[in-house]
Amino acid sequence: MKRFRLYSLLLTLLLVLSCEQEMLVPQAPEPEEPPTGTSGSANFTKFVSIGNSLTAGFMAGALFDFGQENSFPAIMAEHFAYVSENDPFDQPMTGSTNGCYNPPSCTLGRLILFDADGPSGPSTARPTPAGSPGVPAPYNTTSTDHAKSLAPYTGNKANLNNFGVPGIILAHLNAPQAGDVSNPTHPLFNPYYARFASNPGTSTILGDALGTNPTFVSFWVGNNDVLGYAVGGASNPAILTSVAAFSALFNGAIDAILANPNRKAVVGNIPNVTAIPYFRVVPYNPVPLDASTASALSSAFSGYNNVLDALKHPAFGNAYGTPEQLEARKISFTASTNNRVVIVDESLLDLGDGFDELEDLGIITSEQRAALVPYEQVRQTTPADRLVLPAASFIGTIVGGNPQLINGITVPLADQWVLIPSEIAEITTRINDFNTVISTRVSAESRLALADVNATFSALASVPGQVVDGIFINASFAPPGGVFSEDGVHPNPRGAAYIAKIFIQAINAKFGATVPLPNISKYYGTYYPVSP
Numbered sequence: 001m002k003r004f005r006l007y008s009l010l011l012t013l014l015l016v017l018s019c020e021q022e023m024l025v026p027q028a029p030e031p032e033e034p035p036t037g038t039s040g041s042a043n044f045t046k047f048v049s050i051g052n053s054l055t056a057g058f059m060a061g062a063l064f065d066f067g068q069e070n071s072f073p074a075i076m077a078e079h080f081a082y083v084s085e086n087d088p089f090d091q092p093m094t095g096s097t098n099g100c101y102n103p104p105s106c107t108l109g110r111l112i113l114f115d116a117d118g119p120s121g122p123s124t125a126r127p128t129p130a131g132s133p134g135v136p137a138p139y140n141t142t143s144t145d146h147a148k149s150l151a152p153y154t155g156n157k158a159n160l161n162n163f164g165v166p167g168i169i170l171a172h173l174n175a176p177q178a179g180d181v182s183n184p185t186h187p188l189f190n191p192y193y194a195r196f197a198s199n200p201g202t203s204t205i206l207g208d209a210l211g212t213n214p215t216f217v218s219f220w221v222g223n224n225d226v227l228g229y230a231v232g233g234a235s236n237p238a239i240l241t242s243v244a245a246f247s248a249l250f251n252g253a254i255d256a257i258l259a260n261p262n263r264k265a266v267v268g269n270i271p272n273v274t275a276i277p278y279f280r281v282v283p284y285n286p287v288p289l290d291a292s293t294a295s296a297l298s299s300a301f302s303g304y305n306n307v308l309d310a311l312k313h314p315a316f317g318n319a320y321g322t323p324e325q326l327e328a329r330k331i332s333f334t335a336s337t338n339n340r341v342v343i344v345d346e347s348l349l350d351l352g353d354g355f356d357e358l359e360d361l362g363i364i365t366s367e368q369r370a371a372l373v374p375y376e377q378v379r380q381t382t383p384a385d386r387l388v389l390p391a392a393s394f395i396g397t398i399v400g401g402n403p404q405l406i407n408g409i410t411v412p413l414a415d416q417w418v419l420i421p422s423e424i425a426e427i428t429t430r431i432n433d434f435n436t437v438i439s440t441r442v443s444a445e446s447r448l449a450l451a452d453v454n455a456t457f458s459a460l461a462s463v464p465g466q467v468v469d470g471i472f473i474n475a476s477f478a479p480p481g482g483v484f485s486e487d488g489v490h491p492n493p494r495g496a497a498y499i500a501k502i503f504i505q506a507i508n509a510k511f512g513a514t515v516p517l518p519n520i521s522k523y524y525g526t527y528y529p530v531s532p
Helices: 065-069 072-080 143-150 205-210 224-231 243-257 291-300 302-311 323-328 352-360 366-371 389-393 421-443 453-461 493-511
Strands: 047-051 111-114 126-129 162-164 216-220 264-268 287-289 336-339 342-344 378-380 402-406 448-451 466-468 471-473
Touching: 047 072, 047 205, 072 162, 072 216, 072 493, 126 389, 162 205, 205 243, 216 243, 224 421, 243 264, 243 421, 264 421, 264 493, 287 291, 291 302, 302 323, 302 352, 352 366, 421 448, 448 493, 453 493
Parallel strands: 047 162, 047 216, 216 264, 264 448
Antiparallel strands: 111 126, 287 336, 342 378, 466 471
């Protein structure tokens, strides 16, 4: 069945006239009174936001004007203006319609839901970069538009309020290298900061933000200190920030923010990244097979399964796992739409020595032993695994033009394509540790409020959905209820308004303010699919 179909609702108005045939004169609706409130002990005159892509308005895999206009700090600033006289909230706008999806080449733009064969075709809509073949206007832009996302900002940098920089970790905040255009290969270089750095190569993100002398700050940095590790399938431990480093960097940034004794701030904590759509959209068993293909694949793996049976022999003394553990590592397929994927699981016992022993005993040949090399630590996925979103377009692809080598089927998926339970547990523990650092510092400061984004989004992800401001929302990017954009990581405008609501609620609670809350029903969700 086609997913994401858009059904139109037709409304018929029946006018019943009296016998005198009175004329019905339309009346203009009463104008809505602007909401009012108070700022409490907070001062929003000069509001500055510091953060990463979530703060910048990055959505659908790119930074572009529409996303920036609907960033959660911009929404907050709009509502602060109801309770105080504020400076305009300036952002380093890109001037790009669709942004840059694949920097630095920038040949493609933001992701959209694209149905390549139209509403009546058999395929389903999937996230597709703007500028891809067949994508219609206004998403058929070229690199001329996409490159604007990384082009130098031409506005007045001294007037900026939004210092959200996509991709940064805490270590970027005080690093001059982040904006050093003369050294773009430096590990800390960030082209999104370089485009609006006040003095590229010398200035810093935190220094630029606090140099505007803000009276109030939103600070939400640290997500990428664990998210980057997670989206890579937990395959690169070097990019996972340690708790000690996180604590030092976070507290150092807070020290700088609070150095002005009259300044107050709201700090966001880190949501459970494994609950975002990026790790939830692709099921653990996404492979459809007909009867003949399933039978052929099962036959192809019969030799491997027989080897596992051989390792169960009592003579090995469970050296290579118990019979139950070895049985669980067998690979099989059925004629169905929900076959499991074959993955490498580095937490499994390596069976290489066992395969060698079977070869030494003459049970398998040297050729058979060589063929078993890719399968020394493999299994099929279970409901406890989390396949990353890009795996949807990778599973089932052919390696080197050889139809026998199928990614995720006969070629096990490597570590970067999946989070296994032990990795999910590691990531969850690290997030909890980071959030402990955040909550400990915030609770010790009378001038800091904690926006508990983690609790709110965890609650949303744990249920099919919730009704907020009269509309149904859920933790997906599927229209109409999803609050995430098409990249499965960043919010759409409605999700940004939801985040702004969380931050403003924290501000009101801590500082005795009554800033009006955003009505998320007034903001766009993810657009319905488009066709050629």
